[in-house]
Ligand SMILES: Nc1nc2c(ncn2[C@@H]2O[C@H](COP(=O)(O)OP(=O)(O)OP(=O)(O)O)[C@@H](O)[C@H]2O)c(=O)[nH]1
């Protein structure tokens with residue numbers, strides 16, 4: 148892929164599991180930026196991310212991918228925008244069963260669309276959801292100007308499922324590189 152290490156970003160609301168997914172994928176080979184969570188009103192968990200997080204995965208046959216996690220809290224918009232501007236692919240992590248998921252995902256897609264070199268986006272359905280819920284979510288997205296965005300299911304704690312999703316995104320990226 149142009150010789151450079153392909154970079155994939157993880158975005159999504161607070162507590163969806165971006166840091167969890169990065170840990171599942173990269174284990175200890177990651178730089179975390181979690182601190183104790185003082186905003187327990189927004190989410191009850193003990194830690195939250197306050198900067199960019201980086202990890203690297205070896206896809207085998209010498210192919211490596213860098214994965215960057217974003218903070219989910221709104222006050223770190225600028226960190227997310229910076230990571231989006233330097234990423235080739237993005238996983239938008241969502242709990243598609245939640246009514247707010249469509250709006251949150253559309254906001255992120257809009258943020259990506261204004262980048263000079265927009266990254267490829269893929270939605271990760273990161274919480275249990277029925278196929279009807281996933282279908283309804285997909286329909287709502289496709290009615291937007293962003294058109295059809297692929298949706299894959301992956302539990303943030305499941306390395307195998309995440310690696311499959313990374314494989315799909317890597318294929319989409321290499322396909323795009325061939326077309327460009
Ligand atoms: N029920 C359930 N809980 C999960 C799952 N994945 C992660 N969790 C829990 O949900 C929380 C996710 O936390 P993080 O990975 O820190 O979330 P984050 O997206 O990095 O959050 P911020 O950095 O604060 O934006 C943790 O408490 C996990 O233990 C899941 O698939 N199901």
Ligand SMILES: [Mg+2]
Pocket residue numbers: 165166167195196216217218219
């Ligand atoms: Mg985090």
